[in-house]
Amino acid sequence: MSATKSAQKLIVGNWKMNGLLADGEARTEELVEAIKARKSFLFDMVLCPPATLIGVLTSLGGSSLVKWGGQDCHAKESGAFTGDISAAMLQDLGCTYVILGHSERRQNHKESSATVQEKAKAAHAAGLIAIICVGETDAERTAGKANDIVSEQLAASIPAGATAANTVVAYEPVWAIGTGKTASADDILNMHQHIRGKVGDLAILYGGSVKGSNAAEILKTPNVDGVLVGGASLKVEEFLTIATAA
Numbered sequence: 001m002s003a004t005k006s007a008q009k010l011i012v013g014n015w016k017m018n019g020l021l022a023d024g025e026a027r028t029e030e031l032v033e034a035i036k037a038r039k040s041f042l043f044d045m046v047l048c049p050p051a052t053l054i055g056v057l058t059s060l061g062g063s064s065l066v067k068w069g070g071q072d073c074h075a076k077e078s079g080a081f082t083g084d085i086s087a088a089m090l091q092d093l094g095c096t097y098v099i100l101g102h103s104e105r106r107q108n109h110k111e112s113s114a115t116v117q118e119k120a121k122a123a124h125a126a127g128l129i130a131i132i133c134v135g136e137t138d139a140e141r142t143a144g145k146a147n148d149i150v151s152e153q154l155a156a157s158i159p160a161g162a163t164a165a166n167t168v169v170a171y172e173p174v175w176a177i178g179t180g181k182t183a184s185a186d187d188i189l190n191m192h193q194h195i196r197g198k199v200g201d202l203a204i205l206y207g208g209s210v211k212g213s214n215a216a217e218i219l220k221t222p223n224v225d226g227v228l229v230g231g232a233s234l235k236v237e238e239f240l241t242i243a244t245a246a
């Protein structure tokens with residue numbers, strides 16, 4: 001398994017804390033059937049369901065047509081960490097990816113970039129591809145600090161052993177997540193160019209209110225290697241429209 005940049009766009013669905021077993025199964029089955037029905041497609045799809053669903057969904061028929069990821073992992077391999085999940089546990093369930101440093105983790109769980117880096121090392125040690133999220137807040141952008149904030153987050157979150165085969169970066173401006181506001185084409189172009197200068201050949205995803213109606217434009221922007229989709233990944237038709245815009 002490799003995240004090496006290719007012509008295929010990487011389309012990642014982050015279900016966040018949504019869905020019980022029946023919803024997750026129905027959504028996966030519908031997606032898998034729709035993918036099977038297509039003769040060829042130009043995307044790699046990764047689904048990141050709540051941890052409670054991963055084991056069941058990865059063993060559904062056809063589930064190998066998509067790849068699977070966790071939404072977070074602990075930095076340690078095992079131990080007395082009540083409620084946490086290790087990278088090896090995700091890998092054991094069939095995951096190949098894990099999202100790390102999502103702004104909801106950085107904000108709600110006070111995760112620093114140093115913590116994200118430790119988690120990324122753990123992900124790599126377990127053979128997972130780390131999707132490391134970065135992005136500025138509204139106040140930081142207004143203050144003209146967006147590039148500096150993202151540079152700092154990249155430098156402190158990406159571990160030394162990161163390569164295009166084990167690490168993907170996701171640029172997610174905090175003010176665009178779940179708000180319906182998408183960064184402008186120019187903002188995305190400029191920030192992705194900035195990030196490219198920092199991360200070399202790592203794939204760079206855009207995330208923040210990606211939907212069927214804006215996916216094609218976002219995905220054709222230089223240095224956008226895919227998208228990280230929250231809300232719209234819960235709707236099969238919408239998510240497929242995004243994926244097939246690739």
Ligand code: PGA
Binds near residue numbers: 172176178207228
């Ligand atoms: P959104 O979330 O697509 O609902 O804005 C994106 C994300 O948080 O990854």
